[in-house]
Amino acid sequence: MQTHKAKRVVITIEKIMLSRLTDAIEKADVSGYSILPVFGGSGRSGPWTREDNIGRGDGMVQVICIIKPERLDTLLDSAFEVVDRHIGVVTISDCEVLRAERF
Amino acid sequence: MQTHKAKRVVITIEKIMLSRLTDAIEKADVSGYSILPVFGGSGRSGPWTREDNIGRGDGMVQVICIIKPERLDTLLDSAFEVVDRHIGVVTISDCEVLRAERF
Amino acid sequence: MQTHKAKRVVITIEKIMLSRLTDAIEKADVSGYSILPVFGGSGRSGPWTREDNIGRGDGMVQVICIIKPERLDTLLDSAFEVVDRHIGVVTISDCEVLRAERF
Amino acid sequence: MDVFSLAAETLVTPIVLSFVLGLFAALVRSDLSIPEAVAKGMSLYLLFAIGFKGGVSLADHGIDLTLGLTLLTGIILSAAIPLIAYVILRALSGLSALDAAAVAGHYGSISIVTFVAASSVLESRGIPYDGYMVAVAAAMEAPAILSALWLVTRSKGGGKMEPGLWREIMLNGSIVLLIGAFLIGMITGEEGLKEIAPLVIAPFKGVLCLFLLDMGIIAGRGLRKGRGVLDAGALAFGIIMPLLGSLLGLGAAVLLGLPLGSALLLMVLSASASYIAVPAAMRVALPEANPSIYLTLSLGVTFPFNLVIGIPIYLALASAVIGG
Amino acid sequence: MDVFSLAAETLVTPIVLSFVLGLFAALVRSDLSIPEAVAKGMSLYLLFAIGFKGGVSLADHGIDLTLGLTLLTGIILSAAIPLIAYVILRALSGLSALDAAAVAGHYGSISIVTFVAASSVLESRGIPYDGYMVAVAAAMEAPAILSALWLVTRSKGGGKMEPGLWREIMLNGSIVLLIGAFLIGMITGEEGLKEIAPLVIAPFKGVLCLFLLDMGIIAGRGLRKGRGVLDAGALAFGIIMPLLGSLLGLGAAVLLGLPLGSALLLMVLSASASYIAVPAAMRVALPEANPSIYLTLSLGVTFPFNLVIGIPIYLALASAVIGG
Amino acid sequence: MDVFSLAAETLVTPIVLSFVLGLFAALVRSDLSIPEAVAKGMSLYLLFAIGFKGGVSLADHGIDLTLGLTLLTGIILSAAIPLIAYVILRALSGLSALDAAAVAGHYGSISIVTFVAASSVLESRGIPYDGYMVAVAAAMEAPAILSALWLVTRSKGGGKMEPGLWREIMLNGSIVLLIGAFLIGMITGEEGLKEIAPLVIAPFKGVLCLFLLDMGIIAGRGLRKGRGVLDAGALAFGIIMPLLGSLLGLGAAVLLGLPLGSALLLMVLSASASYIAVPAAMRVALPEANPSIYLTLSLGVTFPFNLVIGIPIYLALASAVIGG
Numbered sequence A, B, C: 001m002q003t004h005k006a007k008r009v010v011i012t013i014e015k016i017m018l019s020r021l022t023d024a025i026e027k028a029d030v031s032g033y034s035i036l037p038v039f040g041g042s043g044r045s046g047p048w049t050r051e052d053n054i055g056r057g058d059g060m061v062q063v064i065c066i067i068k069p070e071r072l073d074t075l076l077d078s079a080f081e082v083v084d085r086h087i088g089v090v091t092i093s094d095c096e097v098l099r100a101e102r103f
Numbered sequence D, E, F: 001m002d003v004f005s006l007a008a009e010t011l012v013t014p015i016v017l018s019f020v021l022g023l024f025a026a027l028v029r030s031d032l033s034i035p036e037a038v039a040k041g042m043s044l045y046l047l048f049a050i051g052f053k054g055g056v057s058l059a060d061h062g063i064d065l066t067l068g069l070t071l072l073t074g075i076i077l078s079a080a081i082p083l084i085a086y087v088i089l090r091a092l093s094g095l096s097a098l099d100a101a102a103v104a105g106h107y108g109s110i111s112i113v114t115f116v117a118a119s120s121v122l123e124s125r126g127i128p129y130d131g132y133m134v135a136v137a138a139a140m141e142a143p144a145i146l147s148a149l150w151l152v153t154r155s156k157g158g159g160k161m162e163p164g165l166w167r168e169i170m171l172n173g174s175i176v177l178l179i180g181a182f183l184i185g186m187i188t189g190e191e192g193l194k195e196i197a198p199l200v201i202a203p204f205k206g207v208l209c210l211f212l213l214d215m216g217i218i219a220g221r222g223l224r225k226g227r228g229v230l231d232a233g234a235l236a237f238g239i240i241m242p243l244l245g246s247l248l249g250l251g252a253a254v255l256l257g258l259p260l261g262s263a264l265l266l267m268v269l270s271a272s273a274s275y276i277a278v279p280a281a282m283r284v285a286l287p288e289a290n291p292s293i294y295l296t297l298s299l300g301v302t303f304p305f306n307l308v309i310g311i312p313i314y315l316a317l318a319s320a321v322i323g324g
């Protein structure tokens, strides 16, 4: 089956920053993303799980963007502005997609 | 540690189509898959979150299959039949697995 | 934007084994990980979903570690000890990260 | 009592105001939201409670011929309304045949929350109604879907019934729970009710408030996203169709000789549109139809209209025609 | 009153029928399901409520020697039953030593929902029982796990106690909540109960219905997946073992001189099998044992048997032997 | 009645003991936990219920000048307390200016659960209080955040108000629900209350117990992770600050001429610290501040202090000064 090269960008970020990040992504003209819930984790700021807070607000999410390779830099620049002062991880990997007309 | 080459296929699809997709995957003789909940996202049909619907039925899920490279085409063909008319994204990437005897 | 090579290790494991796995990961001096909920899946032990059990305890989770390539073997060794007798899948893939100073 | 004072009185109940609060919260983009699991839990509770109470009341009053006839009438209404809705929609709006058929299917089916809101209006005015109307509600859920698919096949050959879909529709969780609880109520009767009344009766209205809060939030979000999707004709349809549906329901009720309370409920079932079962079926059978259109119309326009203005109008109409 | 009319009477309660409804829904593959969070919320509620009520009733009646002796007896029963179960299972079925040991562990431990269902049967017949039986239930949860692991080590040296597992078992959420609520009830007594009775007493049976609906769904799904996993001998074990367990419980109750209500509860504890705490422990300690086997037996066979047929039989037995 | 017997009496309520149980479970590392969705559902329920009851009681007693003046006083207290807290914290502890400002913001804002616990103490002693105190609670939530940000900008120019943050704070779900339910209660009055009292009144205390169980668990986990994060000075601040806050509240109450019940509530609002709204705002506006510090102090130190010891002290103080 015909596939097309693409980049898979995964941004792990605090949920309270989510709407700011998706606004930035949309401003970078990225056509699509999916958001995965993150149940818990650990990093320099220590371990946490979603059940650790009263308001349960400070969990994290993963935002996954599948984009054309040539769009990568614009996306990273926009995302970085939001992620910058905040905790979070950004990874990029290669993938192939079916139905490239879709994005 | 000894690892083995494999393909990682990720199919993002509406939850209502899930059982049809897993039926198709099983028919393609794929030995295993995992299903991740998707909290929200955006695409050509606009942004959504799981909290947008009364029945909360129309969320999406990610089905992840780790398969032997030679099995890829059979899987994609079967999955494509289900995904075809429906919204959703299919990506493929390379990975290594431990304990290849397991699949 | 400047990126750095890294490995992405994904360990799918039963939730009851989670704390043992994260203890092992921390003993291997891995700086960070994220835990994703898994909604269901299928494997040699048949299909399951999170809604299949009264205690709802026996679901699975995915533990994702982004690590420096040179750390890979230590991590796999530690993780393997926990995963060994238990059901679960371990995959490794390449990725790039922003802000490598973070891990 | 005239429609306006009735409407005013309906408007200032905690139930309606909770819906308005949710609508407001969504429109000003507050992050107020009910967790998915809690909303689903409340809807299971409401279905269990109304099913059970319906069954108990049927056990009290016994089964008669009217029950069977009313069930049959409900099925016919559910199947027929989409055909009428389709014609009106094509005349009034610029929607494609596919979208129009999908919308039409929603209006033949029913909104159980509108049904519950109407029964609570009846209860607070002391107007009795038959317990079996719950079974009629369940029977009216699915036939409309078949009509919608038939409309599509007729017009362009798409929308074939996917294998398994029919079973999914008939055995969807809401129907099974509603009918199941109805049967449990019928079997255990007043004895059973006494045991679980503190759960299924006492807090019912309060839970309904919180559920309507959630519906307000979701309707509000839908309206924010869906604005621009509907033309004036489609919007008009969202108001005209429930009125027309209620008249069909009233006509049927008169033919059946239903008493005032049950007549109102049949009107409300005919007037209301689905926003859970039918959308799910449409996503499987007609994935090319635009969900924003049918959800915005059914949940964003017709549901609030029925809740706030429709129910008092229908009650005034029914009182005038049937008396009571 | 004979066993059959007792069984018939037990069968047509909302509680049992809700379980049957869930079973039916799962067997016809309806998508009816209770969200994970709601099911867990209900189980926390049930544990809190029964613990609290048990504590209050103990505060009312005071502590005496029987309490201590009954606790001890419960622990012994929990530890001993797996050994008996193991022997029977190996004789009746073709299960491996490992699987047989894992199953045996479940039958020494208890099902708190069966306990609650039995106490609600007692309540509706006006038969009193001692509040401390809740503490006995908690005490019987864990010893059986040790016995199961001992059986495995003995037979092939596997199944060593993982570090941390013992603490996890003794401090698992259900036990901590049950005992904690029990203590809170004991400390605050009738005063405390008055404050929270509208939550812990009034809607209790209704919530139990919804919880049993969920258990029915899960048991039904388990049966669909688990068919083929059990041979006829194993199935027979799922019926014989609770009967045998109940007799052991009855014997112990007679020795202890327990009154009718408490005797029934001790029988039910001995007869019932775990499907939450023990499976979790087995996944950690004996991952090679097949979960389908022990879950299908305990939840799919023994639980429904106890709920529908077992409890009336045990009550008839206890009445015959103890009188009251 | 002296403070000690008051404290002892407060201590042995189901509410406080449930908190203690949660704390215990977390400290011994039990896996007891309330699902996220259930905890959020309970908090929505509590907010809806107290808002609604406050509104109904205002409808009963009418609006007067004191209401407006008390609201204004609340806003001033909320804005002023962080400035005082900041000075004390810098003097007592080694926290950085940034962390001190973040903590200070929490103490100007409020804890609605502490407020509810105090009102339930008032109710069980039959001391009346004004319904509008709920509105005062809502008004005191946000001003403190502004003060905290001002402290940061002043000291080093960071912490600029992100676009959108202000709207997020003012329209956060809790405030919208509290105020909205308050208005619904005001509009529908006793009529409305009668309809939903079985949900918003009867089980309220029971739900509060389960919610406090969850808070105990989370506070306990926070304390386990947060130990080492706070020096002795910071810990002392967590006790001194609520005492000082309560005195400020008492002074204001005397000036306003509030009756005993309302005075106590104003004291409690001033004494309590936020652990939901303010932390969320701080993560956005001051991401470099360490959340462990402010959460451990507010939820792990000050909240339990107020719940167990603070409220009786404040009540004794208020009774001595105001009489009643």
Ligand SMILES: Nc1ncnc2c1ncn2[C@@H]1O[C@H](COP(=O)(O)O)[C@@H](O)[C@H]1O
Binding pocket: A012, A038, A040, A041, A042, A043, A044, A045, A046, A047, A048, A060, A087, A088, A089, C031, C032, C033, C034, C035, C064, C065, C066, C067, C102, C103
């Ligand atoms: N190396 C990593 N691999 C995967 N997730 C990580 C990693 N480092 C951090 N995270 C996630 O990002 C969160 C914040 O990380 P940190 O900013 O280092 O405290 C953690 O709690 C994890 O959920």
Ligand SMILES: Nc1ncnc2c1ncn2[C@@H]1O[C@H](COP(=O)(O)O)[C@@H](O)[C@H]1O
Binding pocket: A031, A032, A033, A034, A035, A064, A065, A066, A067, A102, A103, B012, B038, B040, B041, B042, B043, B044, B045, B046, B047, B048, B060, B086, B087, B088, B089
């Ligand atoms: N480029 C993308 N990257 C990640 N997820 C996507 C992408 N495009 C679409 N999706 C997901 O697929 C859903 C449907 O997409 P669409 O069919 O384009 O409306 C979206 O709501 C996203 O959850």
Ligand SMILES: Nc1ncnc2c1ncn2[C@@H]1O[C@H](COP(=O)(O)O)[C@@H](O)[C@H]1O
Binding pocket: B031, B032, B033, B034, B035, B064, B065, B066, B067, B102, B103, C012, C040, C041, C042, C043, C044, C045, C046, C047, C048, C060, C087, C088, C089
């Ligand atoms: N090939 C695979 N791809 C993705 N997930 C898998 C695969 N095999 C197993 N899994 C996951 O691991 C769980 C246990 O697998 P197993 O040990 O084969 O029963 C399954 O239920 C899946 O969630």
Ligand code: NA
Binding pocket: D081, D106, D107, D108, D109, D110, D111, D245, D269, D270, D271, D272, D273
């Ligand atoms: Na209709």
Ligand code: NA
Binding pocket: E081, E106, E107, E108, E109, E110, E111, E245, E269, E270, E271, E272, E273
């Ligand atoms: Na047992």
Ligand code: NA
Binding pocket: F081, F106, F107, F108, F109, F110, F111, F245, F269, F270, F271, F272, F273, F274
């Ligand atoms: Na304060």
